[in-house]
Amino acid sequence: GAVVSQHPSWVICKSGTSVKIECRSLDFQATTMFWYRQFPKQSLMLMATSNEGSKATYEQGVEKDKFLINHASLTLSTLTVTSAHPEDSSFYICSATGAISNQPQHFGDGTRLSIL
Amino acid sequence: KNEVEQSPQNLTAQEGEFITINCSYSVGISALHWLQQHPGGGIVSLFMLSSGKKKHGRLIATINIQEKHSSLHITASHPRDSAVYICAAIGRGAQKLVFGQGTRLTINP
Numbered sequence: 001g002a003v004v005s006q007h008p009s010w011v012i013c014k015s016g017t018s019v020k021i022e023c024r025s026l027d028f029q030a031t032t033m034f035w036y037r038q039f040p041k042q043s044l045m046l047m048a049t050s051n052e053g054s055k056a057t058y059e060q061g062v063e064k065d066k067f068l069i070n071h072a073s074l075t076l077s078t079l080t081v082t083s084a085h086p087e088d089s090s091f092y093i094c095s096a097t098g099a100i101s102n103q104p105q106h107f108g109d110g111t112r113l114s115i116l
Numbered sequence: 117k118n119e120v121e122q123s124p125q126n127l128t129a130q131e132g133e134f135i136t137i138n139c140s141y142s143v144g145i146s147a148l149h150w151l152q153q154h155p156g157g158g159i160v161s162l163f164m165l166s167s168g169k170k171k172h173g174r175l176i177a178t179i180n181i182q183e184k185h186s187s188l189h190i191t192a193s194h195p196r197d198s199a200v201y202i203c204a205a206i207g208r209g210a211q212k213l214v215f216g217q218g219t220r221l222t223i224n225p
Contacts, residue, residue: 032211038157043202043215091157097211104149105213109158 006108023094139203
């Protein structure tokens with residue numbers, strides 16, 4: 001089946017640092033990628049939808065200058081948490097889908113971000 | 117009221133039991149996902165279905181479009197089935213998933 005690789009799986013860094021998370025589709029062309037955030041024991045919250053070659057569409061309440069998304073190729077999207085603070089600590093997970101409608105979304109394994 | 121409602125929220129059962137998790141939705145959909153999230157956080161898509169029934173191993177998913185209801189069944193449950201199961205609907209003409217709250221399943225040996 002289709003595989004989505006997310007890296008890193010776990011990161012701890014100091015407050016004020018910018019952190020980049022990568023999401024790669026390994027065996028299919030991901031025309032659309034989604035970035036989610038998940039707090040403990042809560043459901044996934046969509047942050048933004050990213051289409052290859054165009055600007056990401058952010059959900060209401062998500063700061064686009066804080067969470068920079070780049071989807072420059074059909075196999076890679078990146079989420080950069082800029083000037084991270086402890087309240088940004090969370091589990092971030094991406095998913096990807098191809099160009100054909102009604103294709104399933106394939107999820108990465110997630111990145112656990114801890115800001116000290 | 118959420119657009120996608122799951123029940124139960126928590127379910128504990130003994131190994132070998134037949135498990136049913138329910139999902140009801142209030143919007144028109146093009147398809148519905150059943151997802152499995154293990155304690156480490158990674159998510160696996162178990163099924164995507166828009167009608168009828170799908171089976172994979174011990175897992176069976178059904179959907180009734182008229183009643184806006186889907187079920188996930190696990191036969192001969194095993195402790196390794198312990199996870200959070202999430203149903204997620206895709207609206208017509210949309211790409212975004214609308215998630216249920218998840219069902220935390222624990223299978224005791």
